[in-house]
Amino acid sequence: MSSRRSSFRRREKPAFARFKDHCRHFTAFMFSNVGIILLVTFYTIGGAFIFQAIEIFEYEKLKTDKPYRFHERNASGDCLSRIWELTAENISFYDRQAYRKRVNDVLLDYQRAVVKKQLLGPDVDHQWSFSGAFLYSLTVITTIGYGNITPSSDWGKLVTILYAIIGMPLFLLYLSNIGDVLAKSFKWIYSKVCLCRICPGVAKRRIIRERRKLRQLARALQLHNMESARGSSSTSYSSTSKSTTNSSSSTGSSDYTKSSVQTSSVLDVPYSDSDSDIEREIRGSTDEITVPLTVCVFVMVSYILSGAILFGRWEDWNYLDGSYFCFISLSSIGFGDLVPGDRVITVDKDKVEVSFILCAVYLLLGMALIAMCFNLMQEQVIHNMRAIKRGFKACFRCRSS
Numbered sequence: 073m074s075s076r077r078s079s080f081r082r083r084e085k086p087a088f089a090r091f092k093d094h095c096r097h098f099t100a101f102m103f104s105n106v107g108i109i110l111l112v113t114f115y116t117i118g119g120a121f122i123f124q125a126i127e128i129f130e131y132e133k134l135k136t137d138k139p140y141r142f143h144e145r146n147a148s149g150d151c152l153s154r155i156w157e158l159t160a161e162n163i164s165f166y167d168r169q170a171y172r173k174r175v176n177d178v179l180l181d182y183q184r185a186v187v188k189k190q191l192l193g194p195d196v197d198h199q200w201s202f203s204g205a206f207l208y209s210l211t212v213i214t215t216i217g218y219g220n221i222t223p224s225s226d227w228g229k230l231v232t233i234l235y236a237i238i239g240m241p242l243f244l245l246y247l248s249n250i251g252d253v254l255a256k257s258f259k260w261i262y263s264k265v266c267l268c269r270i271c272p273g274v275a276k277r278r279i280i281r282e283r284r285k286l287r288q289l290a291r292a293l294q295l296h297n298m299e300s301a302r303g304s305s306s307t308s309y310s311s312t313s314k315s316t317t318n319s320s321s322s323t324g325s326s327d328y329t330k331s332s333v334q335t336s337s338v339l340d341v342p343y344s345d346s347d348s349d350i351e352r353e354i355r356g357s358t359d360e361i362t363v364p365l366t367v368c369v370f371v372m373v374s375y376i377l378s379g380a381i382l383f384g385r386w387e388d389w390n391y392l393d394g395s396y397f398c399f400i401s402l403s404s405i406g407f408g409d410l411v412p413g414d415r416v417i418t419v420d421k422d423k424v425e426v427s428f429i430l431c432a433v434y435l436l437l438g439m440a441l442i443a444m445c446f447n448l449m450q451e452q453v454i455h456n457m458r459a460i461k462r463g464f465k466a467c468f469r470c471r472s473s
Contacts, residue, residue, distance in 0.1 A: 104249075105249050105250065105253050108242075108245060108246050108249050108250070109246070109250065111242065111246075112213075112242060112243060112246045112436070115213070115238075115239060115242060116206060116209045116210050116213065116239075116432075117206065117209075119205075119209035119212070119213075119235055119239070120202055120205035120206035120208070120209045121202075121205070122231060122235075123200065123205045123208060123209060123223065123228060123231065123232075124200050124201070124202060124205040126223075126225060126227050126228045126231060127200045127205075127223060127224065127225060127228050128200055130224070130225035130227060130228065131200075131224075131225075134225075147182055147185040147186060148182070150182075151178055151179070151181070151182040154178045155175055155178055158171065158174050158175060158178070159171075199221055200221075203428045204221050205221075206428075206432065207221065207412065207428075207431075207432070208221045209235070209239075210432060210435060210436075211406065212232060212235060212236050212239060213235075213236065213239030213240055213242065213243045214243055214404060214435065214439060215240060215404050215406075216401055216404050216405075216406035216435075217406045217408075218406050218408040218411045219406075219408040220408055220411045246440070247439060247440055247443045248443070250440040250443070250444075251440055251443030251444045251446075251447055252444075252447065254440060254441065254443075254444035255444045255447045255448055258363065258371075258444060258448065259361050259363060259448070262361065262363050262367065263361050362448075362451050362452045362455045363448045363451075363452060364452060365449055365452055365453075367448075368445040368448050368449045368452075369445075371441070371445055372441070372442060372445050375398075375402075375438055375441055376395055376398045376399055376402065377395060379394065379395075379397075379398035379402075379434055379438065380394030380395040380397075380398055381394065382394075382430065382434070383397055383398065383412070383431075386412075386427050386431075387410075387412065387413055389410070393410060396410065397410040398438075401435060401438075402435070402438045402439055402442055403442075404439070412428075412431055
C-alpha cells in the first residue's frame with residue numbers, strides 16, 4: 073500500500089508544470105472560436121472604460137489648470153464689432169483696398185473660429201460616454217475610423233497607439249476564425265436547403281438527372297474515340313504493303329484499346345440508380361460543395377439593406393444614406409460623413425441603449441459575414457478555374473488524338 077502511494081506521488085507533476093498546463097489550456101480556449109469572441113468583446117469593453125477614464129480625467133485637470141481656455145467666446149459679436157471699428161476708422165473710404173483686406177482678414181478669423189468650434193465637437197461628458205468610448209474602441213480595432221470621436225489628451229493618443237497595435241491583429245484573428253465557422257455553417261445550410269438534401273425525394277431526382285447527363289457525355293466521348301481509332305487504322309492499312317498488314321492491324325488494335333481504356337475511365341464511374349448509392353451521395357460531406365457567387369452577393373446585399381432599414385429608423389436617414397453608411401462601415405472605409413448619432417451615443421455616462429448594442433453587434437457580425445462571403449467566393453472561383461483547366465486539357469487531348 074505504501075508503494076502505491078509513493079508511486080502516485082512520483083507521478084504527480086510539480087506545481088510549475090501544472091501551472092504551465094493550465095496556462096496552455098487557457099490559451100487554447102481563448103484562441104478558440106468561443107474564446108476569440110469573448111476576447112474581442114471584453115477587449116473592446118475594457119478599452120471603452122480606459123479611454124473614458126483617461127479623457128474625462130485629462131479634461132477635468134485641464135479645466136482646473138487652464139480655465140480661460142473653456143470660456144465661451146462670442147465669435148459673431150467679435151466679428152461684427154471689429155468690422156464696425158474698421159468702418160468707423162475708414163469712414164471716408166480713402167483707401168478701399170486696405171479696408172477690404174482688413175475686413176477679409178476679420179472674416180477669415182471668424183471662419184477659423186467657427187470651424188475650430190465645430191471640430192471640437194460636443195462636450196467631453198457627452199462625447200466620451202460609455203457608448204461613445206465603446207464605439208471609438210470598436211472603430212480603432214476594426215480600422216473603420218469614423219473620426220467623429222478622437223482623443224485630445226497626450227495620454228489618450230499614446231494609449232490609442234498601443235491599443236491598436238494589440239487590437240488589430242486580434243480582430244484579424246477573429247475575422248479568420250469566425251469567417252471560417254460561418255462559411256462551414258452556411259455551406260451546410262445551403263446543402264440542406266438550396267440543394268434539397270433535407271428533402272430526399274427532390275435530392276434523389278436531382279442526382280438521377282445529373283447521372284443521366286454524365287452517361288450521355290461518356291457515351292458521346294466513347295463514340296468519338298471509336299471513330300477516331302477506326303479512321304487511324306484504315307489510313308495506316310491503305311498506306312502500307314501487304315507484307316506489313318499484320319503489323320498495321322496490330323497498331324490499329326492497340327490504338328483502339330487505348331481509346332477504349334480512356335473512355336472506360338469515364339464509364340467506370342458508378343452510375344447505378346440504387347437507393348443506397350443515392351443516399352450515400354446525399355449524406356456526403358459538405359466540404360465538396362461550393363456556393364455560387366450570386367448567393368454570396370445576395371447575402372451581402374441583403375445584410376447591407378437590412379442595416380439600412382435599422383439605421384434609417386434610428387438616425388432618420390433615407391434608404392440611400394443608410395445603405396451608404398452600412399457599406400462604408402462594413403468595408404472598413406469609414407469616411408466619417410455619416411456616423412451613429414444621438415440615438416446610439418447617449419448623454420448619460422452609464423446608460424446603454426438597445427440601439428447601441430445592436431449597432432455594435434451589427435458591425436462585428438457584419439464584418440465576419442463579409443469575410444465568410446469572401447471565403448466562399450474564393451472557393452467558387454478556384455473551383456471554376458479548375459473546371460476551365462480540365463476543359464482545356466480535354467480539348468487538347470481530343471485534338472491530339
